[in-house]
Amino acid sequence: MNSQKPLPGHVCCDDHGEGPSVYDLPVPKSLRDEWHRLASRRHFLGRMGKTLGWAGLAVLMGNKLLDGVAGASEAEPSGPQSLRVPNFPPAAKRCIYLFMSGAPPQMDMWDYKPGLSSLYDKDLPDSVRGNQALTGMTAGQARFPIAPSHWGFAKQGKSGRWVGDLLPWTGKMVDDLALVYSMQTDAINHEPAILLMNTGNMVPGKPSLGAWLSYGLGSMNENLPTFVVLNSALIPHSNQQPISPKLWSSGFLSNEHSGVAFRSEGAPVLYLDNPQGMNSGTRRELVDSVNAINQLTYEDLGDPETHARIREYEMAFRMQTSVPELVDMRDEPASTWTLYGEEAKKPGTYAHNCLLARRMAERGVRFTQIYQRGWDVHGDCVGMLPKLCVATDRGTYALVTDLKRRGMLDDTLVIWGGEFGRTVYSQGGLSKENYGRDHHPRCFTNWLAGGGVKAGIAYGETDEYCYNVVRNPVHVRDFNATLLHLLGIDHEKLTFKFQGLDQKFTGVLPAKVVTGLLS
Amino acid sequence: MPLRVRAWILGVGIAAIFPLLILLLYSPPDGGQRAELAQFLGRFHPLAVHFPVALLLLVLVLEGAALARQSWDLRQSAGFVLGLATVAAIGSAWLGWLLAWSGGYEGSLVSRHMWGGVSLAAASLACWGLYGWKRSVYAAALLATAGLMIWTSDQGGKLTHGDTFLTEHLPRPLRRWLGGQRPSEVDPSSFYAMRVQPIFEDKCVLCHNAGKFKGKLRLDSYEHVMRGGKDGLVIHPGEPGKSELFRRVTLAPDNKDFMPAEGKAALSGAETKIIEVWIAAGATTHIAETAIQGLPPSSRENAVSPPLTADYRPQLKEITALETSLGVRLVPRSQNPTDGLILRTVSAPERCTDASLAQLAPVANLIVDAELARTRVTDKGMQAIANFSNLRFLDLSNTAVTSAGVKELMKLEKLESLNLTQTRVAHTTAAELQAKPSMKRLYLFETH
Known part of the structure; x- marks a missing residue:
């Protein structure tokens, strides 16, 4: 077909006169030929006929046709009223997610297995591992020697939960936490696993939890983003797994629902400061002009994403005032620094981000996610884990305690966890002094605290090898359904039609709210 | 012929x-x-x-x-x-x-x-x-x-x-002239409204509503439930055994008469029990929710909480006008319009003053949760807040209120959570508030 000669004349009109036509555009000949074939006069008329038919139908159906589509009509109020969310009064109004990217080893920090010490360097029985496919990193190992935790555990709090010695600060508040020993995921590698935790799907392109919350519950403070991501400074020598904006993406939801990532050094948000010679009034005029041009584009093309862009410009303008106030911590009382420690004064540290998260919670940011990378301890567990725990333990404790003493823990949900667990067998060489741990999707420990969470409990149970869940498994989608429930959302009801499916945060497989975790 | x-x-x-x-x-x-x-x-x-x-x-x-x-x-x-x-x-x-x-x-x-x-x-x-x-x-x-x-x-x-088919959309004056009746209002605190109707809404109305009345049966209002379907009445007051509706939802799931049909989620044991008890008690809308005891509590998602306030929707215009003029938000707490409103000031706390609180008087009874942290309210504003008769959650942290103002809050009979973090309220006053029977949580961090 490509060898066919281009037909003379214009796509739609035979008599286009002397002026330039689309055929004068610098496009490849094959593409021009294709245009020609596709858009004959007959096609044009046929398509116009269909368009008229649809237009007629649209008039007949009126707005009824569009009523089912969220956000289809501009006149509809956006947010709670149109989506009928929250489905019930939420236990928690806002949420802070402490994400330990890389996957912390559950048996070194939370899931105490005293029986393992007598199994040092014994082979993990094949019956425990079953037919599991291991990662390429350990599948070739000749044997799977059990590595008991290098650290001790102690009973903490009134609830008497065992907490690893690596977490002296968090241990003090174990009565405020609901530990979930029986977390399970489908993925054994970081990227799919971290996507599953954050977006409910191992394939990129789905909205993250924060985006769903922004879409469903809307903003509390119109001068700050609804969803903020804080990437903490790297811990030297730790094994960093990359994280990327697809973890806080809005997926198929409108772009304004995606997370705004603050930087860990320098200005938290780039280009918020006016450059030299630009004052706020000029900036306002600039934004107004850009918005007017964007509005023209919208009227031309009708792409709702253009409106999202306009709203983002507006948000950025308002953030010029709200963000400097947010990050300026000079108004914090002395008690704050006593609690968080001097480390929190250093922008970009995990502790600093925890304090920032509390300040954002006060200012109505719906969802804050703090990432701390470096937990991927394939080797040198004994060397690295203490550094990782020192960097995060006190900040975590300070955040929950601070929220609690300020009366904010009642309506704030705090989540701590990674994307999967780690193996009880050692990756690489095992010695009395050191070991490594590979990825382990079959069980890991996360915890919840705050609004609507049953405090001081431990949920689920793993076997004596900390390898398989033996009681009350909590799949990622059940965990996510529970998070939505605590925030007032029925995970079955918050949907968005995309690619022919009523898309949900928890995906298409049935998910259930873990009622055992609810107060 | x-x-x-x-x-x-x-x-x-x-x-x-x-x-x-x-x-x-x-x-x-x-x-x-x-x-x-x-x-x-x-x-x-x-x-x-x-x-x-x-x-x-x-x-x-x-x-x-x-x-x-x-x-x-x-x-x-x-x-x-x-x-x-x-x-x-x-x-x-x-x-x-x-x-x-x-x-x-x-x-x-x-x-x-x-x-x-x-x-x-x-x-x-x-x-x-x-x-x-x-x-x-x-x-x-x-x-x-x-x-x-x-x-x-x-x-x-x-x-x-259905016998309202012709008259349902009769123009109002004509209807009045003909003496047609409007569907009666069901008391929202009745057993029917709180326990029975939610079950129908959850499990039945998908197929039995105004648009799709399978078996000529609609279950989206009390009138329609009692009117029955093409097979006649589905509820015989006082006789659950004779009531077709009860019979069908309690059949074996593989029976062809079983409802909900087509593999839709069946009613739980607790739900059929609620329907049985309701029919046995006369299937009216007059029995109060509290009058029937000993029932399993409704499941969390379907639980219909008792109304905390009146329905806000009739006042929607007024609410929107107040939001615009005062720079505050009045947000529904949930999709249930009787769960009340949140008074939200966090976008512009400095705009919320004692005067704003006074101007909220028309919607005072709708506010269940008042987020006033970091606002400019003072003791004077507490008099306005004392009239928020349905208020349960109040956050006054980082404001200029003192003991004198907070004493006004003793009048709030339903107040269960009060946050006074970083205020100048004395602990002696706090102790008085703590003694209030409704009070569950009181926060006094950074006070003296």
Whole structure:
């Protein structure tokens, strides 16, 4: 077909006169030929006929046709009223997610297995591992020697939960936490696993939890983003797994629902400061002009994403005032620094981000996610884990305690966890002094605290090898359904039609709210 | 037409109607379902009834036109059409009986319609008998038959579409003139509204609503629940065992009558128990939710919390106007309009002052949660807050309030959570507040 000669004349009109036509555009000949074939006069008329038919139908159906589509009509109020969310009064109004990217080893920090010490360097029985496919990193190992935790555990709090010695600060508040020993995921590698935790799907392109919350519950403070991501400074020598904006993406939801990532050094948000010679009034005029041009584009093309862009410009303008106030911590009382420690004064540290998260919670940011990378301890567990725990333990404790003493823990949900667990067998060489741990999707420990969470409990149970869940498994989608429930959302009801499916945060497989975790 | 032929035809007509009368008297429809063939034929009744209706109207038109134009041709045609109408009426009446008898119908509406149908067949036959004799008697009979037809069709229509079908969207003045009634309001705190209706809404209304009333049954309002469906009543007050609705939801799931049908989520044991108890207690809307004890608590998602405030929606315009003028947000706490509003100031806390609080008086009773942290409210504003009679959660942290102002809050009978972090409230005052019976959580961090 490509060898066919281009037909003379214009796509739609035979008599286009002397002026330039689309055929004068610098496009490849094959593409021009294709245009020609596709858009004959007959096609044009046929398509116009269909368009008229649809237009007629649209008039007949009126707005009824569009009523089912969220956000289809501009006149509809956006947010709670149109989506009928929250489905019930939420236990928690806002949420802070402490994400330990890389996957912390559950048996070194939370899931105490005293029986393992007598199994040092014994082979993990094949019956425990079953037919599991291991990662390429350990599948070739000749044997799977059990590595008991290098650290001790102690009973903490009134609830008497065992907490690893690596977490002296968090241990003090174990009565405020609901530990979930029986977390399970489908993925054994970081990227799919971290996507599953954050977006409910191992394939990129789905909205993250924060985006769903922004879409469903809307903003509390119109001068700050609804969803903020804080990437903490790297811990030297730790094994960093990359994280990327697809973890806080809005997926198929409108772009304004995606997370705004603050930087860990320098200005938290780039280009918020006016450059030299630009004052706020000029900036306002600039934004107004850009918005007017964007509005023209919208009227031309009708792409709702253009409106999202306009709203983002507006948000950025308002953030010029709200963000400097947010990050300026000079108004914090002395008690704050006593609690968080001097480390929190250093922008970009995990502790600093925890304090920032509390300040954002006060200012109505719906969802804050703090990432701390470096937990991927394939080797040198004994060397690295203490550094990782020192960097995060006190900040975590300070955040929950601070929220609690300020009366904010009642309506704030705090989540701590990674994307999967780690193996009880050692990756690489095992010695009395050191070991490594590979990825382990079959069980890991996360915890919840705050609004609507049953405090001081431990949920689920793993076997004596900390390898398989033996009681009350909590799949990622059940965990996510529970998070939505605590925030007032029925995970079955918050949907968005995309690619022919009523898309949900928890995906298409049935998910259930873990009622055992609810107060 | 020779008299003998006419008499013969009349005889055949009477012979066709008489057995139907006997059947109506001795074998009335009783709600049971019968032979497949009878049901199959009976379901042509809604189709067939349109013939006698249209044909009888055509007779009227033809006779009227004949009267006006003195046309013999038209009068001749009227006789022929009347004959057709009579045959159609008798046929439809038979089909109707088949449907009623075999299709599980019962009740007074069906009886009235059936007697109407049989009478109409007989009246048509009589008209045909009188045709061409005394014109005045014939005209009177024809008009009476037409009236009977309209009444009978109306009964049939009500049977199919529900008896408010015609009047539902009657213009308001006309309705008032006709004295039509509006659906009564159900008390939102009744057992029905709080426990029973939510079950219907959750599990049943997908197929039994105004747009899709399977089995002619709607379960989206009390009136419709009690009206029943094509099989008659589904609720017999006081008798759960006799109530079709209860029977169907408690059958074995593989039974073909089991509801919800088509593999939709079945009712839980607790839900069927609630329906059973409600029917046993008389299936009214007058029993208070609290009057029936010893029931399993409704599951968390479906729990309908008791109304915390009045419905905010009637005041929506006022709410929007206040939001704009005061720079605050008044956000519904959930999709349930009686869960109250959150007073949210976090976008511009500096704009919220004592004066703003005073201006919120018209919606004061709707506010359940007041987020006033970091605002400019002072002790003076507490007097306005003391009138937020449904207030349960109050955050005054980082404000200039002192003990003097906070004492006003003693009046708030429902207040359960009060945050006074970083205020100048004295601990002695706090102790008084703590003693309030409603108070569950009081925060005094960074106070003195």
